[in-house]
Amino acid sequence: MLVIEAKLKGTQSQYSKLDEAIRTGQFIRNICLRHWEDNKGVTRNDLQKLCSVLAKNQETPWTKKLNSQARQAHADRAWSAIQRFYENCRLGKPGKKGYPKYQKFSRSVEYKNSGWKLSADRKKITFTDGFEVGTMKLWSSRNLIWYSEKQISRVRVIRRADGYYAQFLIAWDRLQEHEFQGKMTGIDLGLKEFYTDSDGNTVENPRYLRKSEGRLKRLQRRVSKKHIKGKKQSNRYQKARKALAKQHLKVSRQREEKARKDALALVKSNDLIVYEDLKIQNMVKNNRLAKSISDASWYKFTQWLQYFAKVHGVIVIAVPPHNTTVDCSCCGAKVKKTLSTRTHRCSKCGIILDRDHNAAKNILAKGFKLLSEYLNSTVGHTESGVKSSFIAGRN
Structure with a gap:
């Protein structure tokens, strides 16, 4: 699946109508969730039927304005949340199971194959449902002319702080050629450096939030000063908030x-590529490190890593981080360290390494061990070109 995003340019009246469509989609999702709570044994099909009932109901006539497939898409959103909750309960996930919640400030509305139409040059989009948004310009660095409307499975309209955007979900198998040379690396994610690999190379941690904290604090003070409790907020407050x-x-x-x-x-x-499978949700519970961990954005990095690995046909392995910092990468002896100790000094073999470099070597060794066990368990089966190339490069 390929996602192409374009900014929507229109009039203030058109933006107001998009806001109305977003609120309607939120209402349908919340009604579907309430229907599931009030009735036993509700299925996805029942939620789809509820959408047509809402459109015909005299108490909710405004829901008919939203395209029928868009109504179903929001019922699917509710069902996805319900299904995720069921799955977490079935697997016995520790802690909170992710019980579905009602949305208060939804920022998107989703259309399927109808309710919208692209112009011939793919530079304009027309929304054809009951809200009568009309035609809006599309500003994007990517050209949609190369994709037919049949390839576009969904169109999602998103409201952000700097305007409205349309996301086009395109059915496209993206594959890139990769020249396999047998190179492998383990990476240790950190706060001092964004990551350190098993060769000792480091990537700087930019700390974007820390650098912007001064401006954010000033803007937050302006918002607080202009906020009037219990009354309608002024235009100056809205400007400061934006x-x-x-x-x-x-x-x-x-x-x-x-x-x-x-x-x-x-x-x-x-x-x-081998990286440590960190439980980031648990790590941010540490009040002293939560802001720095969130600012490092490890989760986004690992998500992109997995995505590009599929595109390029590269092997990516996530290993548990237990003892990767404590174990010596040379002799395996355990060397206890505090969080402030940045150098690994092994009294048994005498090796001296940077703490993160030592951990990256241990992470690579763990990943290579897991890969070897997997390859040994698949003896007799034809191995993929990726694995064969990796083994050739290793030898």
Whole structure:
């Protein structure tokens, strides 16, 4: 699946109608969730039928304005949340199971194959449902002219701090040629450096949130000063609130771009990548490190790493992080360290390494062990070209 995003340019009246469509989609999702709570044995098909009932109901006539397939798409959103909750309960996931919640501030509405129409040059989109949004311009660095409307499975309209965007979900199998040379690396994610690989190379941690904290605090003070409790907020308050939201959006985009570029560079230069499978949700419970961990954006990086690995046909393995910092990568002896100890000194073999470099070597060894066990268990079966190339490079 390929996602192409374009900014929507239109009038204030058109933006208001898009807001109405977003609120209607939120209402349908919440009604579907309430229907599931009030009735036993509700299925996905029951939620789909409920959408047509809402459109015909005299108490909710505004729901008919939203395209029928868009109504079903929001019923699917509710069912996805329900299904995820059931799956977590079935697997016995520790802690919270992710019980579905009602949405209060939804920012998107989703259309399937109808309710919208692209112009011949793919530079305009027309929304044809009951909200009568009309035609809006599309601003994007990617050209949609290469894809037919049949390939576009969904169109998602998203409201952000700096405007409205349309996301086109295109059925496309993206594959890139990769020259396999038998290179492999293990990476240790950290806060001092974004990551350190098993060869001792490091990538800088940019700390985008920390660098923007001064401006964010000033903008937050302006919002607080202009807020009047219990009354309708002024235009100056709304202006200050939007400025704060735009700054947060800028930080988010910087993290996303950094994670994407680093992941692509790593995949292009290696045939086997091993990283530690960190439980980030548990780690951010540490009040002293939560902000720094969130600012590092490890999760986005690993998500992009897995995506580009599929595109390039590269092997990516996630290994448990237990004892990767404590074990000596040379002799295997355990060397206890505090969080402030940045150098690994083994009293048994005498090796001296950077703490993260030592951990990266242990991570690579763990990943290579898991891969060897997998290959040994598949003896007698034809191995893929990726594995064969990796083994050839290793030898």
